[in-house]
Amino acid sequence: MTPRAAGGLSSRAPGRPRSEQAERAILAAALELLGELGIAGLTMEAVAARAGVAKTTVYRRWSAKEELVLDTLVQLKGPLPPVPDGPVRDVLCQLLNQMRAGWQRDGTAGLIRRLLGAADDHPGLADEYWRRIVSPRRQLLQELLVRGIAAGLIRPDADLDLMVEMLVAPILLRTVIRPAPMTDEQVAEIVDTVLAGAARPLALGVVGPATAAEAALAG
Amino acid sequence: MTPRAAGGLSSRAPGRPRSEQAERAILAAALELLGELGIAGLTMEAVAARAGVAKTTVYRRWSAKEELVLDTLVQLKGPLPPVPDGPVRDVLCQLLNQMRAGWQRDGTAGLIRRLLGAADDHPGLADEYWRRIVSPRRQLLQELLVRGIAAGLIRPDADLDLMVEMLVAPILLRTVIRPAPMTDEQVAEIVDTVLAGAARPLALGVVGPATAAEAALAG
DNA sequence: CAGTTCCGATACGCATCCGTTGCGTATATC
DNA sequence: GATATACGCAACGGATGCGTATCGGAACTG
Numbered sequence: 422m423t424p425r426a427a428g429g430l431s432s433r434a435p436g437r438p439r440s441e442q443a444e445r446a447i448l449a450a451a452l453e454l455l456g457e458l459g460i461a462g463l464t465m466e467a468v469a470a471r472a473g474v475a476k477t478t479v480y481r482r483w484s485a486k487e488e489l490v491l492d493t494l495v496q497l498k499g500p501l502p503p504v505p506d507g508p509v510r511d512v513l514c515q516l517l518n519q520m521r522a523g524w525q526r527d528g529t530a531g532l533i534r535r536l537l538g539a540a541d542d543h544p545g546l547a548d549e550y551w552r553r554i555v556s557p558r559r560q561l562l563q564e565l566l567v568r569g570i571a572a573g574l575i576r577p578d579a580d581l582d583l584m585v586e587m588l589v590a591p592i593l594l595r596t597v598i599r600p601a602p603m604t605d606e607q608v609a610e611i612v613d614t615v616l617a618g619a620a621r622p623l624a625l626g627v628v629g630p631a632t633a634a635e636a637a638l639a640g
Numbered sequence: 641m642t643p644r645a646a647g648g649l650s651s652r653a654p655g656r657p658r659s660e661q662a663e664r665a666i667l668a669a670a671l672e673l674l675g676e677l678g679i680a681g682l683t684m685e686a687v688a689a690r691a692g693v694a695k696t697t698v699y700r701r702w703s704a705k706e707e708l709v710l711d712t713l714v715q716l717k718g719p720l721p722p723v724p725d726g727p728v729r730d731v732l733c734q735l736l737n738q739m740r741a742g743w744q745r746d747g748t749a750g751l752i753r754r755l756l757g758a759a760d761d762h763p764g765l766a767d768e769y770w771r772r773i774v775s776p777r778r779q780l781l782q783e784l785l786v787r788g789i790a791a792g793l794i795r796p797d798a799d800l801d802l803m804v805e806m807l808v809a810p811i812l813l814r815t816v817i818r819p820a821p822m823t824d825e826q827v828a829e830i831v832d833t834v835l836a837g838a839a840r841p842l843a844l845g846v847v848g849p850a851t852a853a854e855a856a857l858a859g
Numbered sequence: 860c861a862g863t864t865c866c867g868a869t870a871c872g873c874a875t876c877c878g879t880t881g882c883g884t885a886t887a888t889c
Numbered sequence: 890g891a892t893a894t895a896c897g898c899a900a901c902g903g904a905t906g907c908g909t910a911t912c913g914g915a916a917c918t919g
Contacts, residue, residue, distance in 0.1 A: 484908090580826065662895095
């Protein structure tokens with residue numbers, strides 16, 4: 422589509438070149454407005470205004486609103502944080518606190534809430550976000566849990582998918598779904614709880630006596 | 641406002657009375673459309689059409705769209721399910737599976753996602769939903785955990801708020817945020833994990849040796 | 860300088876939706 | 890029957906937003 426893609430070596434295309442600064446400004450403005458107003462609330466006029474650019478300049482690059490929104494989300498990916506070395510338990514705390522900080526930054530929580538609400542209108546967008554951003558980080562946690570199995574910290578037949586969700590979901594709830602304060606100690610509490618549960622041989626042996634005591638107390 | 645509120649005993653207000661059937665049809669249609677299209681997508685014309693009613697009939701009862709939406713949500717409350725008797729662990733499984741079934745019914749998940757996305761536009765609506773629907777059920781779970789403390793199943797200084805969220809959040813994630821299959825066994829797994837973590841005296845004694853073993857393995 | 864493309868500004872056509880109004884008809888009380 | 894209200898239908902004014910079109914000027918190539 423773009424003439425720039427064709428001319429690799431020789432002469433550039435004739436005419437005034439497109440301003441790359443305008444392109445960056447448009448994407449930045451779109452990202453902001455996306456978090457503030459959501460997909461439905463975002464308007465091309467507002468994007469152009471905040472970017473300090475005429476509406477025609479936006480439409481010259483993205484022929485429709487949905488294309489702009491998709492490119493805006495794609496630029497979000499960011500590099501995966503490197504996995505630090507150390508005991509699995511401490512690394513888990515560290516990574517989860519990192520996620521928490523990310524969700525609490527700026528308007529990130531609002532942006533994710535907006536995307537959730539619009540997931541049914543634009544399934545492609547939500548899938549893209551999940552594929553590019555969520556899945557890799559989830560994969561990373563899961564590999565960490567595998568290390569935990571090797572270290573004898575987690576029983577080998579544990580449901581790792583479920584464990585990852587038990588680690589992430591409470592933090593997601595307190596940062597994105599229903600923002601509320603959350604301390605490092607609480608994150609550690611979550612990690613220790615999940616690890617304690619994953620170390621348990623098969624549950625019934627542990628829960629049995631307690632419920633028996635309770636039954637005796639109730640009866 | 642309504643003349644019906646004034647005339648308690650004697651004569652009814654003059655003129656043709658309002659159709660209560662139309663009122664029910666409007667609320668039902670609004671609820672459906674709210675789940676399908678969200679607050680922003682819901683239009684008064686669509687509500688009237690689906691209810692089989694003229695638009696004026698809607699505006700005669702609710703003077704604006706937001707008022708209709710609020711009344712639509714309020715009718716959702718439904719009675720709190722009675723707390724069954726039995727061992728805390730089993731009752732927890734039962735209640736959580738009940739919540740899971742509720743979220744998986746019909747378009748409930750979509751409705752909640754829509755509300756989440758619109759929470760920033762209409763903070764009053766989200767608060768109302770939380771106050772009327774979420775909080776009572778959360779309170780119920782918390783009281784159940786108090787019973788668990790009395791039974792010696794949970795250590796007395798446990799963070800009950802956090803525990804409730806650790807129980808609910810993973811289910812919320814798999815039913816509302818990112819719908820995926822979930823079995824009764826997985827719900828039980830969550831309950832047992834959280835209970836195992838809450839029984840632990842103070843964590844460090846349990847995690848210590850495992851990380852030590854891991855450190856020996858890594859070094 | 861000639862040719863080409865980008866840019867900003869403005870205006871437009873088209874569609875959607877909110878909330879209102881007018882009118883003829885239906886259903887109630889006195 | 891007189892009166893008062895609700896109902897369905899249709900149309901309207903006002904606002905918003907998408908995507909397009911036009912125009913003068915700016916930037917870059919040969």
